[in-house]
Amino acid sequence: MAILPIIETPDPRLRTISTPVEAVDDDLRRLMDDMLETMYAAPGIGLAAIQVGVPKRVLVIDLQEEEDEEGKPIKNPRYFVNPEIVWESEDASTYNEGCLSVPEMYAEVDRPKSVTVKWLDYDGKSHEETLDGLLATCIQHEMDHLEGILFVDHLSRLKRDMLLKKLEKLRRQKRAA
Ligand code: GNR
Ligand code: NI
Numbered sequence: 001m002a003i004l005p006i007i008e009t010p011d012p013r014l015r016t017i018s019t020p021v022e023a024v025d026d027d028l029r030r031l032m033d034d035m036l037e038t039m040y041a042a043p044g045i046g047l048a049a050i051q052v053g054v055p056k057r058v059l060v061i062d063l064q065e066e067e068d069e070e071g072k073p074i075k076n077p078r079y080f081v082n083p084e085i086v087w088e089s090e091d092a093s094t095y096n097e098g099c100l101s102v103p104e105m106y107a108e109v110d111r112p113k114s115v116t117v118k119w120l121d122y123d124g125k126s127h128e129e130t131l132d133g134l135l136a137t138c139i140q141h142e143m144d145h146l147e148g149i150l151f152v153d154h155l156s157r158l159k160r161d162m163l164l165k166k167l168e169k170l171r172r173q174k175r176a177a
Helices: 026-041 133-146 157-176
Strands: 046-048 058-061 078-088 092-099 102-112 115-120 126-131
Touching: 026 046, 026 058, 026 078, 046 133, 058 133, 078 133, 092 133, 102 133, 102 157, 115 133, 126 133
Parallel strands: none
Antiparallel strands: 046 058, 058 078, 078 115, 092 102, 115 126
16 A cells, blocks of 8 residues: 555646546555555545546545544545435535645535435445435535535635635745744
8 A cells, every 4th residue: 555645726636527437446446545545644534536646536534433442543444436416405514624635724614414425335336325424524525526626615715715825824834944
């Protein structure tokens, strides 16, 4: 497995519309393994393939909500190939989102509270499930990446510009340090 570099805004590759996967084969499984390792190392709770420069409709998620006796997170990786939202709730929920491609910036985003998603798993097996809570928020955030959309695109122009300016300022400070 390998940790891959994560692309950050304003890299235009993040605006790519990713293409459907034709077959869940060993090459794709290798990519998903590397994505998961990259996500754990970051650390993050989800990662879309385009964030490591691969424009395929693949994402991995591990909310790592459960801990063992020693307080270490228990791994529960989930793999989503060609995910599609087939239903979304009218009820919305708000979450203070972050993104590994917009580092260290957070903002409240409203999204449907629950979504029914169809996808293929690590073995190419088909699933359909209604997801809610943080998993619903996270999969919608990841599926946005497949369309070239970032969480900042859900904000008002004023909030988005402020946040992106703050990111630029932080980067300048880091370069100077
Ligand atoms: O690590 C991540 N945390 C997060 C928090 C709230 C909503 C979405 C996310 S996903 C993000 C990792 C990432 O950038 N995935 O694309
Ligand atoms: Ni993201």
